[in-house]
Amino acid sequence: MKAFTQHTGLVAPLDRANVDTDQIIPKQFLKSIKRTGFGPNLFDEWRYLDEGKPGQDCSQRPLNKDFVLNQPRYQGASVLLARENFGCGSSREHAPWALEEYGFRTIIAPSFADIFFNNSFKNGLLPIVLKEEEVDALFKQAEATEGYQLTVDLAAQTVTRPDGVQYAFEIDAFRKHCLLNGLDDIGLTLQNADQIRAFEEQHKAKSPWLFGAIK
Amino acid sequence: MAGKTLYDKLWEMHEVKRRDDGSSLIYIDRHILHEVTSPQAFEGLRLANRQPWRIDANIATVDHNVPTTPDRKAGVQAIADETSRIQVQTLDENCDDFGILEFKMNDVRQGIVHVIGPEQGATLPGMTVVCGDSHTSTHGAFGALAHGIGTSEVEHVLATQCLIAKKMKNMQVRVEGKLPFGVTAKDIVLAVIGKIGTAGGTGYALEFAGSAIRDLSMEGRMTICNMAIEAGARVGMVAVDEKTIEYVKGRPYAPSAEQWEQAVAQWRELVSDADAHFDAVIELKAEEIKPQVSWGTSPEMVIAVDERVPDPAAEADPVKRGSIERALKYMGLSANQPVTEIKVDRVFIGSCTNSRIEDLRDAAAVAKGRKVAANVKQALVVPGSGLVKQQAEAEGLDKIFIEAGFEWREPGCSMCLAMNPDKLGSGEHCASTSNRNFEGRQGAGGRTHLVSPGMAAAAAVTGHFVDVRELLN
Numbered sequence: 001m002k003a004f005t006q007h008t009g010l011v012a013p014l015d016r017a018n019v020d021t022d023q024i025i026p027k028q029f030l031k032s033i034k035r036t037g038f039g040p041n042l043f044d045e046w047r048y049l050d051e052g053k054p055g056q057d058c059s060q061r062p063l064n065k066d067f068v069l070n071q072p073r074y075q076g077a078s079v080l081l082a083r084e085n086f087g088c089g090s091s092r093e094h095a096p097w098a099l100e101e102y103g104f105r106t107i108i109a110p111s112f113a114d115i116f117f118n119n120s121f122k123n124g125l126l127p128i129v130l131k132e133e134e135v136d137a138l139f140k141q142a143e144a145t146e147g148y149q150l151t152v153d154l155a156a157q158t159v160t161r162p163d164g165v166q167y168a169f170e171i172d173a174f175r176k177h178c179l180l181n182g183l184d185d186i187g188l189t190l191q192n193a194d195q196i197r198a199f200e201e202q203h204k205a206k207s208p209w210l211f212g213a214i215k
Numbered sequence: 216m217a218g219k220t221l222y223d224k225l226w227e228m229h230e231v232k233r234r235d236d237g238s239s240l241i242y243i244d245r246h247i248l249h250e251v252t253s254p255q256a257f258e259g260l261r262l263a264n265r266q267p268w269r270i271d272a273n274i275a276t277v278d279h280n281v282p283t284t285p286d287r288k289a290g291v292q293a294i295a296d297e298t299s300r301i302q303v304q305t306l307d308e309n310c311d312d313f314g315i316l317e318f319k320m321n322d323v324r325q326g327i328v329h330v331i332g333p334e335q336g337a338t339l340p341g342m343t344v345v346c347g348d349s350h351t352s353t354h355g356a357f358g359a360l361a362h363g364i365g366t367s368e369v370e371h372v373l374a375t376q377c378l379i380a381k382k383m384k385n386m387q388v389r390v391e392g393k394l395p396f397g398v399t400a401k402d403i404v405l406a407v408i409g410k411i412g413t414a415g416g417t418g419y420a421l422e423f424a425g426s427a428i429r430d431l432s433m434e435g436r437m438t439i440c441n442m443a444i445e446a447g448a449r450v451g452m453v454a455v456d457e458k459t460i461e462y463v464k465g466r467p468y469a470p471s472a473e474q475w476e477q478a479v480a481q482w483r484e485l486v487s488d489a490d491a492h493f494d495a496v497i498e499l500k501a502e503e504i505k506p507q508v509s510w511g512t513s514p515e516m517v518i519a520v521d522e523r524v525p526d527p528a529a530e531a532d533p534v535k536r537g538s539i540e541r542a543l544k545y546m547g548l549s550a551n552q553p554v555t556e557i558k559v560d561r562v563f564i565g566s567c568t569n570s571r572i573e574d575l576r577d578a579a580a581v582a583k584g585r586k587v588a589a590n591v592k593q594a595l596v597v598p599g600s601g602l603v604k605q606q607a608e609a610e611g612l613d614k615i616f617i618e619a620g621f622e623w624r625e626p627g628c629s630m631c632l633a634m635n636p637d638k639l640g641s642g643e644h645c646a647s648t649s650n651r652n653f654e655g656r657q658g659a660g661g662r663t664h665l666v667s668p669g670m671a672a673a674a675a676v677t678g679h680f681v682d683v684r685e686l687l688n
């Protein structure tokens with residue numbers, strides 16, 4: 001998993017409440033054998049005018065010019081600004097996979113759906129909860145200012161506006177630790193790599209036939 | 216202090232570290248991979264820029280998706296279904312890239328994951344064995360600690376050679392006495408599930424013990440451990456004895472001559488101590504077990520061949536009554552119907568439960584000199600591996616089946632879960648030697664009846680369920 005320490009990036013404002021995971025990544029794209037490849041189908045029904053099918057070349061599809069992510073000024077956005085209850089609906093981990101692959105590193109909203117919130121951390125995507133009025137202020141600034149950027153500092157737990165105003169956010173200490181160090185379950189287990197290696201040596205001494213038979 | 220169970224011993228042998236939250240890091244000796252549950256795990260490794268921890272702990276094969284018809288000899292390109300073909304190709308590429316040993320589709324060693332592990336000596340007593348498939352419990356027949364895992368755990372094992380796990384409770388299933396003639400391991404395990412239910416083993420590691428279990432061959436013990444998961448237990452085990460050691464001896468990946476004695480000495484310890492404590496004990500008398508047939512849509516809905524399908528009206532519990540009614544409706548059966556009156560449309564002899572040489576011999580003994588009944592549209596025999604197929608052909612079993620009107624296929628999971636073209640049509644009844652009779656498992660609307668290989672062959676040649684013992688002499 002990618003570590004998250006500090007990030008400065010272009011903000012895309014998605015001004016809708018209750019965005020559910022079926023809108024983030026529609027169900028027809030879940031059949032894949034892959035954990036990647038979902039980026040082009042992020043927000044598929046809003047982003048394109050035709051009906052999305054798995055395996056299409058999305059670069060040839062007609063775009064919905066009105067959708068915020070399709071506007072030229074938001075190309076390359078990596079901070080998603082959203083409204084309350086973002087990520088509600090099914091538990092599909094494909095939702096954070098799609099957002100992450102599209103290029104988002106963090107989502108700022110007044111509230112998130114529980115499972116989506118958890119899934120995001122597992123995939124190196126930082127969901128930040130700010131107060132309703134703070135999010136409102138950010139929406140106003142982002143829409144008014146082309147090239148509007150925010151800086152997120154995970155260690156300091158702050159979001160900094162271009163004018164220097166800072167908002168603080170809360171985060172669970174364990175999740176913060178994992179994200180700062182880029183640790184997933186595997187990463188955490190690998191922190192015990194020396195112990196695993198030591199165990200392996202002793203295991204091999206006792207049962208040498210368990211090693212090297214298959215090549 | 217009480218002695219230790221086999222499970223306690225295996226657990227201790229592999230515990231790397233106890234974590235603060237009460238879970239443990241468990242070292243994994245053998246990881247078996249197949250095409251369905253591994254692609255995202257390999258992709259996860261690549262995305263995180265990780266390497267497999269220990270290549271020589273892994274072995275792979277393709278089984279779930281592969282066609283079982285002879286045209287597959289033309290190679291992977293010949294797989295008609297695109298998603299199946301891509302999954303098979305993806306495993307091939309992943310194994311090639313990472314240097315993992317894989318038995319590809321047309322390799323004679325290819326077969327169902329739970330058949331090839333033991334066959335190759337890649338499954339050994341005292342090992343921890345995992346695979347992204349719930350029937351990994353099969354390997355416990357060797358006195359190994361074996362269970363299925365999910366895709367994220369497949370990635371975790373590839374990357375760390377460990378799993379995060381919590382220790383389970385111990386349950387002993389004792390089957391004492393002598394099995395009647397014509398009654399097999401499959402009937403024992405179906406009877407156990409009928410007795411304790413599909414959630415009876417939840418949270419437990421099951422050890423099958425008693426004289427009837429010791430009398431079974433290794434094949435029979437694998438059949439029993441295979442279906443531990445259908446009793447709700449992720450782990451099923453049988454203690455090591457001379458049969459275990461004899462079976463392992465000389466297999467390709469078994470310990471070499473220099474290490475053999477040392478290994479055998481260690482393996483002989485893999486039994487539960489006489490004073491070991493079990494949290495639960497279930498007892499069955501072998502003499503009382505008859506050939507079993509499942510009638511419903513859950514493996515616990517099983518009765519003896521001489522019984523009648525249950526009557527919901529006789530069930531006082533409204534929840535149970537409802538599930539009997541639903542199952543009867545789905546299965547197209549009526550209350551109190553004798554099992555022997557159920558006609559079969561297709562027969563499937565195969566799957567990781569019953570596709571080993573002994574299973575094929577049992578079925579062939581019934582098929583010999585008989586013909587598949589006119590009302591049976593298809594009777595499939597699908598060996599568990601290329602080597603099982605070869606052995607069966609050397610014994611002439613293929614000829615017996617073909618002469619009787621069975622189709623003799625290439626190895627794979629086949630009609631066990633219908634991911635390849637072998638499927639039931641809607642409403643069709645199938646006598647199947649597999650392990651799950653859930654709605655739609657063998658094809659949408661299909662009606663599965665779980666039976667032993669001999670019982671399946673008997674249904675094939677008579678066109679309905681019948682006590683196999685009437686056909687054996």
Ligand code: SF4
Binds near residue numbers: 278566627
């Ligand atoms: S034979 Fe059936 S149960 Fe066994 S591994 Fe294959 S699909 Fe799963």
